[in-house]
Amino acid sequence: LESTVLESKQTDPLSSWHDTPTKQAIISYVKEVTNTESAKFIPVSNRVATFDNDGNLWSEQPLYxxxxxxxxxxxxxxxxxxxxxxxxxxxxxxxxxxxxxxxxxxxxxxxxxxxxxxxxxxxxxxxxxxxxxxxARHPRFNKPYNELVYQPMLELLDYLRANNFKTYIVSGGGIDFMRPWIEAVYGIPVDQVVGSSVKTEFVIEEDKPLIKRLPKIDFIDDKEGKPVGIQRFIGKKPVFASGNSDGDFAMLRYTDSNTYPSFQLYLHHTDAEREWAYDRDSHIGKLDKGLDYANANGWTVIDMKKDWKVIYPFQKE
Amino acid sequence: LESTVLESKQTDPLSSWHDTPTKQAIISYVKEVTNTESAKFIPVSNRVATFDNDGNLWSEQPLYxxxxxxxxxxxxxxxxxxxxxxxxxxxxxxxxxxxxxxxxxxxxxxxxxxxxxxxxxxxxxxxxxxxxxxxARHPRFNKPYNELVYQPMLELLDYLRANNFKTYIVSGGGIDFMRPWIEAVYGIPVDQVVGSSVKTEFVIEEDKPLIKRLPKIDFIDDKEGKPVGIQRFIGKKPVFASGNSDGDFAMLRYTDSNTYPSFQLYLHHTDAEREWAYDRDSHIGKLDKGLDYANANGWTVIDMKKDWKVIYPFQKE
Ligand SMILES: [Ca+2]
Ligand SMILES: [Ca+2]
Known part of the structure; x- marks a missing residue:
């Protein structure tokens, strides 16, 4: 029995995270809102967590x-x-x-x-x-693109789901570009993805029902579009939102207005050596207004270099 | 032990359905596709079932x-x-x-x-x-509108879920008109509803993030729009689809093209005494082309009068 207790203590759900205030803030939030004795308790049906994808769950450099x-x-x-x-x-x-x-x-x-x-x-x-x-292989790492996902974020997704959060992707990327691989990589099913889309049409050709993709934008799930997409697809305000750029600012502010205790998480790319370092002046994943607001309002900001032990799963020992 | 066996035999998941070929077809389909030994077995992740709402899960007369x-x-x-x-x-x-x-x-x-x-x-x-x-009270039955749901369909939803189907609503009705009540009534969560929508916008007013409804149609989830909505929101082709009008014909044909064994179910309103009787000439819930196609192609058609013991939950003994 004692060894079981010891073992379970040693099983750290966020083992690729350094023991910094960032990790502590995440764990303390999750422990609090899942504690039925706490005034901050959130019922399971309201534990909605939304994650940006590009630059937040996988890399986005040198190009999306x-x-x-x-x-x-x-x-x-x-x-x-x-x-x-x-x-x-x-x-x-x-x-x-x-x-x-x-x-x-x-x-x-x-x-x-x-x-x-x-x-x-x-x-x-x-x-x-x-x-x-x-x-296809990524030019810098010579790996399939869907191996360039962040190990610490995979652990965070698992940790939230283990605490009965329902995890969604809310990305400016194409919904049908993500669906073919996200379930295997993130454990997120295809009906829990909000993304940008082209218009489609249903036609019957030679007695075969088909859905065809049309060269016309249907919805851009970015900036103010993210809360709009969340409301349309999910129908509930998240309590936990995670992103890396000003494109997520509206989503994080929306989440911050939840009457339940909420958590806003920004990933700051600070690690030019292991990944990339960019923020206010970047064309890709620009993080400027959001970073100021985060710092001024007590949102949690991941410092990639300081907070993460490893970046990608293939680097794990 | 014997009494438990007896009891479980007596627990009919579709107890409000008469023992007709309609009920037998449903049960035989579900037994077959959930049987791991069967060539018709469908993995759980592909057990997607879509239900029209108006005239299919609740009444739609004398007006929607x-x-x-x-x-x-x-x-x-x-x-x-x-x-x-x-x-x-x-x-x-x-x-x-x-x-x-x-x-x-x-x-x-x-x-x-x-x-x-x-x-x-x-x-x-x-x-x-x-x-x-x-x-509000319905003019004929003097009941809240969301009590005018079909008891046999509630049992069908439960039966499918008990067999690990994921049940969705795919309705021409407004998505945000359904979300406030469908979870309590149908057991279907708000992120499993596809419906028509108005455009919305995200704004921050007096430092408060808000989503406002605009007087402009965003999407009409009817006819050819139903497969389009299913692809956009659910991302998988259903194996089971249920509707009551030509507005569902495209959804049922789409489902019928699944490479997995699929089930198409039409509800035919044949019961003027207990509910309403209407089909080919009705302005509401017109069922014409779909009925011919169903009869010619072996789809299952519920004859409300002959197949259902009761219509509404409040009529149950
Ligand atoms: Ca991003
Ligand atoms: Ca209908």
Whole structure:
């Protein structure tokens, strides 16, 4: 019996986290709100936890991974589109000329995304994403993109679920780009993802019912869109929200207005050596207003360098 | 031990259903697909069951209940809107002149719905719906509207869940009109509802984060919209789909294309005495093309009069 007690004491649910105030704040919150004796107790049905994905559960440098996917798809589809050799922004993608691609701004990115994310059935797109994850490798780490997920965050997801929180992804990324892999990687089922989407249509072709993806934005699940997406898909205000950029600021403020005790968690990328360091001046994952507000209002900020023992699962000993 | 066996044999999960081919078809399907020894076995994660609401889980006559709600709201709000006394279609509503209201067609209905379903926060709308359910009474049965749910369908929902199906509502009705009451009545949580919606916006007013309902249609979850809504919200093709009108035809065909064995269930309103009888010529819940297709393709059709022992829970002995 004594050895069992000892063992359970040694089983740290957040073992990849250093024993810093960040970890202590998380554990103290969870212990408090799951304690039926506490005035801060939250009933299970209200334990809703929402997580941003890019730069929060997996990396997002040197480009959003979904943009790497779009670029790889343009190259894979180039044979069917000979006109792309001379047409921008496709030409820039085919020539690996990122500077020219970026000069086309959001409009150029949108064109690349629409050319690669629409025009097929939802099943076909699902298969394309799965195949890409099998074959593509990240330029810095030479690993499949879905291995570049944060080990400490996987533990946090597990820890919250072990305490009867329901974990959701709320991401600016494409909902159907995430669904093919998130259940295996994060333990989050496909109906607990809120994300950006293209319009789709239901058609019957040759007596076969199909859902086709159209090259038209349906919903952008970013900034003020995140609380809107949460309300539409989840229907409850979260008590726990986690993100890494100003794109999550609205979601964290929304969560902070919960009448139940709530927890706001920002991941600050401070580790250029093991991952990347960026915040106020970054084009990707800009964290500026949110960081000031977090510091002024007692939100919890993860300092990646100081708070995390390891970054990725493949680095675990 | 013998008495326990006897007791469990007597506990019929579908006790409000007569022992007809309809009930037998449901039970035989569920037994087959949950049997690990069967070639028709469906893994738990793919046991997705979608249910239409109006006329399928609760009644929809003599008007959609949500339209009764809108009419009651117009009357409750009339003091703040003196102009409605002379402005159509409001005047018709205030004078209980349904004929004139209906003469304004869908456009008139939409105006009534937008005037009553938008312009407030999501929390305020939630409270309005809950209060209406407490006070409003159905004109024929003199019961709260959410007591006019079908006892046999409640048993079917329970039976499917007991067999590890995940049950969802997929309704043309408003998602935020259903959420305030469906968990208590159907046992379906608020994040397992797909429905029609108005656009919303996230704003911060006087330092308070709010989500406001706007008088603009966001999504109509009906007909071809149902498979689209299922794909967007649930992300998996159902194996079991249940509806009562041509508005569900696309959902049932979509489900019928599942590579797993699937079940399509239509509720045919055949009981003018205990509920209502209507199908091909009805403006509400028209069932025409779907009924022909069901009969020609071996889908299961509930004959309300012949298949159900009771209609509503309050009629149970
Ligand atoms: Ca992010
Ligand atoms: Ca219906």
């Amino acid at each position: 991974f979904q943009l790497f996917f779009a670029i790889d798809r343009i190259k894979a589809m180039a044979n069917e589109h000979p006109e792309w050799k001379t047409k921008q922004p496709y030409k820039a993608v085919l020539e690996d000329d990122m500077k020219t691609l970026m000069s086309y701004g959001e409009h150029g990115i949108l064109e690349i995304v629409m050319a690669t994310h629409a025009g097929m059935t939802v099943e076909a797109f699902d298969a394309i994403v799965k195949n890409w994850l099998k074959t | 209940f949500q339209l009764f709600f809108a009419i009651d709201r117009i009357k409750a709000m009339a003091n703040e809107h003196p102009e409605w006394k002379t402005k159509q279609p409001y005047k018709a509503v205030l004078e209980d002149d349904m004929k004139t209201l209906m003469s304004y067609g869908e456009h008139g209905i939409l105006e009534i719905v937008m005037a009553t379903h938008a312009g407030m926060t999501v929390e305020a709308f939630d409270a309005i719906v809950k209060n209406w359910l407490k006070t």
